Amino acid sequence: MKILSKKFITNSEAKEILQTLKEEEADQLQRRTLEYVKKFSKVDPETAKKLKAKLVECGLKEEEAVEVVNIMPKSVEELRILASGWRRFLPTEKLTEILKILSG
Numbered sequence: 001m002k003i004l005s006k007k008f009i010t011n012s013e014a015k016e017i018l019q020t021l022k023e024e025e026a027d028q029l030q031r032r033t034l035e036y037v038k039k040f041s042k043v044d045p046e047t048a049k050k051l052k053a054k055l056v057e058c059g060l061k062e063e064e065a066v067e068v069v070n071i072m073p074k075s076v077e078e079l080r081i082l083a084s085g086w087r088r089f090l091p092t093e094k095l096t097e098i099l100k101i102l103s104g
Contacts, residue, residue: 008066012041012048042072054101059094061086072102 055065
């Protein structure tokens with residue numbers, strides 16, 4: 001199989017894609033992934049796409065925005081721990097702005 005492009009997607013978007021497969025056509029990895037994303041998707045695919053776009057507009061990289069949407073942190077402290085893995089500092093004002101986007 002040849003990879004034509006690479007794109008960061010949220011769990012909800014992956015769920016939407018995987019649900020289009022017929023169960024008998026899906027391999028074991030696809031079935032397990034679908035099971036996982038069904039269990040851990042926090043928002044519907046349309047909301048996930050909108051949140052991801054808003055977070056990118058806010059200054060996050062696409063992969064950071066996907067991570068935030070997948071986890072949906074509820075506090076500045078949770079978001080700060082998540083952001084520490086990105087190896088860059090985000091001021092409290094930026095973290096608060098991100099939380100406001102998530103809470104809609």
